[in-house]
Amino acid sequence: MSDKKLTLEERLYANEYRTAKESHLEISDEKKCLTCEGRPCTTICPAGTYTWSDESSRILVSFENCLECGGCRAVCPSRIISWRYPMGGAGICYRYG
Numbered sequence: 507m508s509d510k511k512l513t514l515e516e517r518l519y520a521n522e523y524r525t526a527k528e529s530h531l532e533i534s535d536e537k538k539c540l541t542c543e544g545r546p547c548t549t550i551c552p553a554g555t556y557t558w559s560d561e562s563s564r565i566l567v568s569f570e571n572c573l574e575c576g577g578c579r580a581v582c583p584s585r586i587i588s589w590r591y592p593m594g595g596a597g598i599c600y601r602y603g
């Protein structure tokens with residue numbers, strides 16, 4: 507195997523997804539994100555699912571990228587991330603490993 511360092515996008519491309527029609531991730535009280543120290547959901551997620559938007563002053567959730575590790579739910583200090591497995595067999599299908 508090559509020791510070339512892959513970018514996040516290249517690593518994610520190695521996975522196969524069945525995209526769900528609706529998000530399996532929800533932030534129930536977005537006001538809490540305004541004052542959340544460090545916004546750990548934006549750094550813990552291995553898939554970069556959560557990003558902070560200065561323009562809309564809220565967290566944007568790219569649920570299609572989710573690797574279903576559950577880390578975001580555990581790390582949110584306000585416990586406002588609602589997480590469940592995608593419906594109907596959608597979501598990540600690991601191609602390797």
Ligand code: SF4
Binds near residue numbers: 533539540543581582
């Ligand atoms: S960790 Fe929780 S409270 Fe903090 S920005 Fe993310 S969703 Fe909002």
Ligand code: SF4
Binds near residue numbers: 552574575579589
């Ligand atoms: S479950 Fe894991 S991969 Fe999915 S959004 Fe949360 S931290 Fe990211």
